[in-house]
Amino acid sequence: MSKGLTSRSEDYSQWYNELVTKADLAEHSSVRGCMVIKPYGYSIWEKMQSVLDKMFKDTGHSNAYFPLFIPKSYFSKEASHVDGFATECAVVTHYRLKNDGNGNIVVDENAKLEEELVVRPTSETIIWNTYKGWIQSYRDLPILVNQWANVVRWEMRTRLFLRTAEFLWQEGHTAHATAEEAVEETERMLEVYADFAENWMALPVVRGKKTPNERFAGALDTYCIEALMQDGKALQAGTSHFLGQNFAKAFDVKFTNKEGKQDYVWATSWGVSTRLIGALIMAHSDDQGLVLPPQLAPIQVVIVPIYKNEEELSAISAIADDLIAKLKKLNISVKYDDRDTQRPGFKFAEYELKGVPVRVAIGGRDLENGTVEIARRDTGEKQTSTQAGLDAYIEQLLNDIQNNIYQKALNFRTENTRKADIYEDFKRLLDENPGFIAAHWDGTPETEQKIKEDTKATIRCIPLNNQKEEGKCILTGKPSTQRVLFARAY
Template identity: 50%
Template sequence: MADEKGLTSRAADFSAWYNEVVQRAELADYSPVRGSMIIRPYGYGIWELMQRVLDDMFKATGHQNAYFPLFIPLSFIAREAEHVEGFAKEMALVTHTRLIHGPDGALIPDPDSKLEEPLIVRPTSETIIYDAFAKWVQSYRDLPLLINQWANVVRWEMRTRLFLRTAEFLWQEGHTAHASESDAEQEATRILGIYRQFQDEWLALGVITGVKSPAEKFPGADRTYALEALMQDNRALQCGTSHMLGQNFARQFELKFQAESGQEEYAWNTSWGVSTRMIGGLVMGHGDDTGLVLPPRVAPTQVVVVPIYRNDAEQGLVLEKAAAVAAALRQQGVRVHVDARDTLKPGPKYYEWERKGVPLRIEIGPRDVAAGKLMLVLRLELPGLARKEALPEAEAIDGLPGRLEQYQRALLAAAVRRREANSYRGVRSYQDARAIIEGTGGFVYAGWCGSGDCEAKVKEETKATIRVLPGEEFRTPDAPTNCMVCGAPAQSEAVWARAY
């Protein structure tokens, strides 16, 4: 366990480190309900930044936001066989609508208020949304229908972890209907591209993308595209999914339209989502033994200004300068905070903001004011970047957005470097794969025959699953041509890893 100052190190106990970072950076807290979490203002600030960027991306590609109900009739979820099978074990139900005092005075559900048909709390909204779509769509002229919603969903998980797996979480779920299979397919991959751009360029995660195996795909989908990031403990984190749903839901919910030809046809659907889980990805992807490390683009505070002074006169002087610097930075669109608290010395402030992952700190003391300089300190030492640098004030301010962008890019480069350093390509034997998975961990690229039996065997024996069948960009040039498990001709390359 860590003392009040230090943190458990990643090497000593990765999951303890994770929990401590999340709580000490004030991202989240436990709630009285098992498996439910409180997202604190600092964590929610990150989520708001994520939302803003993604929302703009969705809007720019023609999507509109809407809101569908939290409660879904139980019968809806039951309509798509594979879908209900996938979620049946983790459903929260509303069965009563009233409380009364029982014999011993305690509040109990009023038996008379029992609902004829229980409601489920949405684990995802395909069913209720496609039911609505069916009412809205008549003609091919109504398509494509491109809808997104920002919502909470509930999945009653057996085992939970802050951000990574909680009973309730926040996400966006896009739902679209198209006139043709190829339109829907295009939509699913276009969204995958948007997610990819967001997770690399904003979150700096260095994700790989690809298709899920049939065993790992979304229940009810024909095909699931996914993004996977490699965490610092060399376990994979699924950071988002985009599903080609085919006509599975359209058939169940009578989502039909009249085609140009006059023929009545079922629409083609896609659904796609990313969640607050990405915040967990940021923590495990970038954090270090000091605490959180945030990419500037999603940092609620990008720059913290820490004034240094010894007496009232210096305090006035330095705070005035700090305010001016902050104002100049805000002019440039930088999110800056001046830590003017008089109760802490500079040192403790440094530690606090480092723990919270703020990308850049500006120290301003009397000596700097006199010299017309600012001390800039990055949260991390990264290749090609000076961690600490004293620059003339004007130069420092003008160059600051660029400096943040450099840092942003360096974080992504470091993530990709780490991912590739822990990716094992061209693995030919199951024995080798197993040694990697049970040893250091990481992404194992190997041939796969496509058989669910081979996949299940590996999962059973090593706990590793196929994360994705990698997209073209991520494939190994001379990938093995045989399945690493059974030796039969490989149908595709697969990336194996233990996952969250």
């Protein structure tokens, strides 16, 4: 492991790339745009999955699995959907290789597929094609299904976790008898995501709706949670779509309602991806490395023994073993690092880089005094603490760290959310103090587009429960009834 990390102020983007690889979260694979998620990074994803999965089940959903391949023709059935994804699809055209006689393995041109298969960029089409066979009556509704899967989007420019050609995610796809019910579902799942972001990732998010420009291809309404990263850029952390009857119409999914009449089914879809790991990194980490919220940290507590001989080590290990047993009872994950191949200082730096929330060091001094040294990753504070009652203290400390990280991120967002009423101020803020900018907008796609071309800032969302306020559009001066949130985004 190499020393030092480029600082955030020096080069934020380089800091991020180095951190991802040096903290052992992921690395570039030999396949363009695709990453290898390494065990430490994957264990964060597993934690996220297990929490979210429980949340989905607690809200009535079940998991299922649909094919990776989607017949090309399915995409043409929903016009705006195909427009949104056509330019980034991987397509399977053949099903066999052969030896060309010169020792080269080549595609067998005789094994051409009748119809090409698209590697799913999202599963609405294959799922709605399937739902057609599942739904006849209102008694078959709702269908509340989630899928954990990988998807492929042939992105032009990729970044580890934030945008990769293949990524892992979950996608919920639900079917309902009424529009009201589908909208309720859309909003419910947005709240699940917001809850997860705030209480597990310690990431404050703005709940909002996308403008028509930024909507998911095929949706009537896209709800989102937006988070602010430390460089002042926004990140879309999750979306929940009200799809109306678009997919039901495209795939002819009708049901008989209570009145005995045929109607198209109402749909939602919602998803979060491994991009959340990118959000986690960019929101909390510092120049020393990762800072992980205790709720999602694969290792919550690391114990490092400091010893001069075998005898001292075994005395320390006895204390450590006792602490480990107590912490495990409290469901706290602990690692005891008694490797003799690295010195304590090296281990300290390593666990800081990897974002372990709490470090306990036990040495000869502590043996004499009945103490340990406790260091918290979020503030870097170190203190000496008695061994008695240590488990309860650490449990509390983990809570404190979780809260502190959240509060810090919230303060950052508050400080970096500003109002602008004059276009010049708006532009100046974007360059000098990037962050969210609350500004009036005349509600037209043209104005939004113009601002985007001009400043690279987009409307991240129209916050839910937004305060009504009379004003004038920042660009055109036309009347507006509320402020919307602008930012440059990932």
